Amino acid sequence: MNLITKLPGPLLIFFGAFSLSFGGLIVKSFEGSTLWQILFWRSVFFIIVVLIFLIISYKQNFISAFYKSGIPGLIGGIILACGFSGYVFAMYNTTVANTNFIIQTQTLFLAIFGYIFLKEKINLITLTSIVLAISGIILMVGSSLTVGQMSGNIAAFIMPISFATLILIVRKFPSVDMVPLQFIAGVIALIIGYFMSKTIFISLNDIFLGFLAGFFQLGFGFIFITIGARSTPSALVGIIMLSEAVLGPFWAWMFINENPPTSVLIGGLIVIFAVLIPVSYTHLTLPTNREV
Secondary structure (H helix, E strand, C coil): CCHHHHHHHHHHHHHHHHCCHHHHHHHCCCCCCCCCHHHHHHHHHHHHHHHHHHHHHHHHHHHHHHHHHHHHHHHHHHHHHHHHHHHHHHHHHHCCHHHHHHHHHHHHHHHHHHHHHHCCCCHHHHHHHHHHHHHHHHHHHCCCCCHHHHHHHHHCCCHHHHHHHHHHHHHHCCCCCCHHHHHHHHHHHHHHHHCCCCCCCCCCHHHHHHHHHHHHHHHHHHHHHHHHHHCCCCCHHHHHHCCCHHHHHHHHHHHHHHCCCCHHHHHHHHHHHHHHHHHHHCCCCCCCHHHH
């Protein structure tokens, strides 16, 4: 753990984005498991890695970390669990490219929610970014008008909306610790997966994929980002995280021959460009009553 904390923050953020980028490939590689079974086993192994991290980091004080997070931490865990569920549903029902590009709108949702709930002003740069992102998304989903893919596209928005809401909670209640919150989210997602599944018994191959998804892809991804974000400017975090949107579709194309339509790629590039505009001009700290 000491070795990890000594690494440069931006490098840890990239490791986190790199880990998360395999999510679509792993979900698409399951054989015969339902999306709720995938959510259950992914959550099982995610809980394990977060629990290990909690014990190593907080030692005998790890129980008190949950208490300090309080009700805001519990609410944040519920919201993040909804994001986890929406992510798996989206990857299961639409393309990796669509899901990854839509997730990148989290920065823009953060600006919109900040304006609505925290009375933070939106300047012309951010407003232009929002309009561009909406244009890119319309172009992307226009080629996915089948019922299945459209439901996946809609579900993909749950993750960025959840994450933006979570950041607002953390800003409103600075005492909320992201690590215990992630554990709570994992437990709730596990419960959702359990009760939505007719059975939790799946093949050993799919259990192994669940292990890869929960322990390495999601677990290590979130831990790297959590540690790296402590010493990395928010704007730089946003820029580095865009690598997930690029790498995710690349893995899907390389390993499972998923070729997104040209309109999706163009729309996705528009979304990435739209997100790059505000993070290039601001630090995304978004203090109250300040333009973002």
